Amino acid sequence: MSNPPRTIHLDVAIIGGGVAxxxxxxxxxxxxxxLALFESKALGSDQTLASQGMIHGGMKYTLAGSLTGASEAIAxxxxxxxxxxxxxxxVDLRHxxxxxxxxxxxSGDDLGSKVTSFFASKITRGRVDSVAFDRRPPLLRHQDFSGSLYRLEDLVIDTPSLIANLANNIDGNCYLIDWKQAQLKRDGNKVYLDITGPQGDIHVHAQSVVLTAGKGNADLLTSLQLDQPAMQLRPLQQVMLKHHHPFDFYGHCLGRETTPRLTISSHRLPDGGHVWYxxxxxxxKGASMEPEALIEQAKQELExxxxxxxxxxxxxxxxxxxxxEPRQPGLVRPDNAFVAPTPGVDNLLVGWPTKLTLVPNLxxxxxxxxxRGQINPAYPPTTELTQWxxxxxxxxxxxxxxxxxSMSAEDSLALRFYEPDEE
Known part of the structure; x- marks a missing residue:
């Protein structure tokens, strides 16, 4: 005889272990x-760790020479x-x-006068500053560099340490879930999580279930025979190169379009190697290209x-x-983070941050x-899920x-501090 289902009550169940x-x-x-957070792969997998770690204030959306809805939403x-x-x-991000x-x-090309005047205007003061020659980053101090250079207040964070920091803050509440052994189910106008474990079934009931699984939100909704809120996908294909250039660099190259021609961010491998992303x-533009062709295009751009x-x-x-992203008319890029309930279900919210920068807004x-729904803390924290x-x-x-x-980070570190025997 099988054991009867074990019911666990929580205030909130979050499905999706990315930064959102x-x-x-x-x-x-x-x-x-x-709360309990359920992740089917690994924390930060897919979109979060594939981001360049930029926390920007929207200036990269002003290349047409004016402020836009997107630039003001994240200012x-x-x-x-x-x-x-x-x-x-x-949220405590000190680590x-x-x-x-x-x-x-x-600027790789001459900037149009409209954009140049806009960056010099009062409206961008404190957000964009022109950079003098002696303040240039090493990468752009070469005598052959003749373009314009601006410094933004944007910052770049190390996304692996961000994920580790956020997970550590809620230690004991992030669980690995196998969707072959679990599913969302409906009970009237509410949903709950049904998990099959070695000791029997677990039913996780929550005042609110929040989907933050990125692309996976659509499949989770489909499993409940729901199709709202609708999702759109924006395909990209990033290029990575491991190199021996000694300096890190973070910047956008401006071209003739309203999006940066090229964005470079620098990252380190565990063995100390340098990577440009x-x-x-x-x-x-490279989303539909074969990798070999895109790499060749990247080489030409850098050259x-x-x-x-x-x-x-x-x-x-x-x-x-x-x-x-949440589906937009004409599949345009959304300006803000998105959260909405699902029609016909009382305890289900679906969200997409749309950009790393906007995660706090979500x-x-x-x-x-x-x-608005008068959902307040009602159930005590529990560690019961750790049994399953x-x-x-x-x-x-x-x-x-x-x-x-080619070697572990520990072995690489040991080589740096290697001291030959006195003999």
């Missing part, structure tokens, strides 16, 4: 809610993140590593923009990504929905997977 779900879990725990986000990184915000406290924009229009950098011997790889929206489910692991970065080390 983890940030929301931090906010909810800080507000006294009991205050760098300030919000900086407060959290100092331990003074709504998150900052890769750079600024971002550059430089290339995005911008290159990644958007055109920074020909003085010797990339001989660099290793190259591509990463295809599908960014999940959590704010969820808490606003809770206030393993903790969710941390995901590896795309560059770790693309360029696996």
């Amino acid at each position: 779900g983890l940030w929301l879990a931090n906010r909810l725990k800080n507000s006294g809610f009991s 205050d986000m760098p300030r919000h993140w900086r407060a959290c990184l100092c331990g003074e915000g709504d 998150t590593r900052i890769l750079s406290d600024h971002f550059f924009m430089w 290339l995005g911008g229009s290159l990644a958007e 055109s923009l920074i020909p003085w950098v010797n990339l001989t011997g660099a290793e190259w790889a591509c990463l295809a990504i599908e960014r999940a 959590a704010n929206q969820v808490l606003d929905w809770f206030n 489910l393993n903790p969710a692991p941390l995901a590896k970065t795309p560059w770790e997977q693309a360029f696996p080390p």
